Amino acid sequence: MDEYTLIERARNDPEAFGLLYERYVGKIYNYIYYRVGNHYDAEDLTARTFYRALNHIAEYTPRGAPFSAWLYRIAHNLVVNWHRDRQRHQLVSLEEAISHTPLGHGEELHQLSEREDEKERLLAAVRRLPEDRQQLLILKFVEGLSNVEIGQIMGRSEGAIKSLYYRTLLSLREMLEETPEQGKSPRSPGSATGDE
Amino acid sequence: MKTILRELLRSVRARIELLILTLFAYDGEVDYSPYAEKVDVAGLQRLTERLHAALVPVSPRAEFQARLKESLLAAASQRLAAERESRIAALRRRWMLIGAAAGSLSMLSVAGIVAAVLLHQRTIRL
Numbered sequence: 286m287d288e289y290t291l292i293e294r295a296r297n298d299p300e301a302f303g304l305l306y307e308r309y310v311g312k313i314y315n316y317i318y319y320r321v322g323n324h325y326d327a328e329d330l331t332a333r334t335f336y337r338a339l340n341h342i343a344e345y346t347p348r349g350a351p352f353s354a355w356l357y358r359i360a361h362n363l364v365v366n367w368h369r370d371r372q373r374h375q376l377v378s379l380e381e382a383i384s385h386t387p388l389g390h391g392e393e394l395h396q397l398s399e400r401e402d403e404k405e406r407l408l409a410a411v412r413r414l415p416e417d418r419q420q421l422l423i424l425k426f427v428e429g430l431s432n433v434e435i436g437q438i439m440g441r442s443e444g445a446i447k448s449l450y451y452r453t454l455l456s457l458r459e460m461l462e463e464t465p466e467q468g469k470s471p472r473s474p475g476s477a478t479g480d481e
Numbered sequence: 482m483k484t485i486l487r488e489l490l491r492s493v494r495a496r497i498e499l500l501i502l503t504l505f506a507y508d509g510e511v512d513y514s515p516y517a518e519k520v521d522v523a524g525l526q527r528l529t530e531r532l533h534a535a536l537v538p539v540s541p542r543a544e545f546q547a548r549l550k551e552s553l554l555a556a557a558s559q560r561l562a563a564e565r566e567s568r569i570a571a572l573r574r575r576w577m578l579i580g581a582a583a584g585s586l587s588m589l590s591v592a593g594i595v596a597a598v599l600l601h602q603r604t605i606r607l
Contacts, residue, residue: 297561299553299554299557299558299561300554302553302554302557303550303553303554303557306549306550306553307550310541310546310549310550311538311540311541314539314540314541315538315539318539319536324542327541328541328542328545331541331549332549332552335549335553336553336556339553339556339557339560340560403531404531404534404535407531407532407535408535408536411532411535411536422532422536423536426532426533426535426536427536427537427538428538454525454528454529455525457528458521458524458525458528459491461528
């Protein structure tokens with residue numbers, strides 16, 4: 286069944302909405318996971334994304350962009366609110382959130398290899414980038430989307446995405462050059478409390 | 482002074498690189514060999530490879546996926562049932578209003594007929 290028919294049916298048919306959910310849950314989860322850095326909040330925000338989509342699917346109008354663009358936008362707004370709330374309440378420091386990123390469930394810190402430390406440092410740098418740049422990198426590398434598709438999701442032209450991508454690479458490289466040891470250890474050790 | 486100069490040079494270098502990259506980029510691929518001497522192509526390619534290795538897809542727990550689907554389907558069914566119910570209630574209200582209006586009209590008509598008959602009888606008696 287093509288996407289348009291499925292969306293039309295999903296407005297009045299729970300089973301059709303279930304099919305849409307199955308089609309996109311993995312992508313949305315991935316996107317949120319790399320934006321928040323832990324499985325617990327990724328699950329919570331993924332659930333909220335699909336509940337919001339369910340409540341507003343009657344108002345959804347396709348305007349040339351794929352359905353996934355609408356879902357990513359919902360997820361993006363929720364992630365932005367999540368970060369805002371988190372900053373306001375200062376429950377967990379950024380460094381701690383980052384330190385959870387490369388770990389799977391139940392993995393221990395001492396098991397991290399040197400390579401994983403490198404990866405952690407890179408992800409820490411990615412998460413220090415402005416929101417739009419983080420979004421771009423996740424959509425490009427995790428979801429494997431083209432610049433055109435990313436442009437549809439982020440509401441920008443292909444050229445703007447290209448330009449943003451290269452600016453992102455340059456600033457990321459600069460961040461990694463400037464702070465080679467950052468991300469390996471927390472900057473403010475007293476500020477963190479765990480959330481998982 | 483040295484630091485300021487270094488910062489300035491770095492900023493200029495970044496801007497030149499950005500300009501060249503933006504002009505010669507093809508859909509995310511680093512392809513600007515004529516400018517390879519000026520731009521640190523290898524460095525950016527290494528960074529891209531590192532990003533590929535670090536940003537790998539993760540899978541949500543199967544249990545979470547199944548539970549969320551179940552609750553979404555339940556919520557969707559509930560929402561549809563609620564919508565259906567409110568539609569029926571709205572229809573019922575409309576018919577009640579129509580009925581009430583029709584009833585009032587017919588009562589008025591009966592009252593009118595009675596009044597007309599009474600008036601007619603009084604006219605005959607006089």
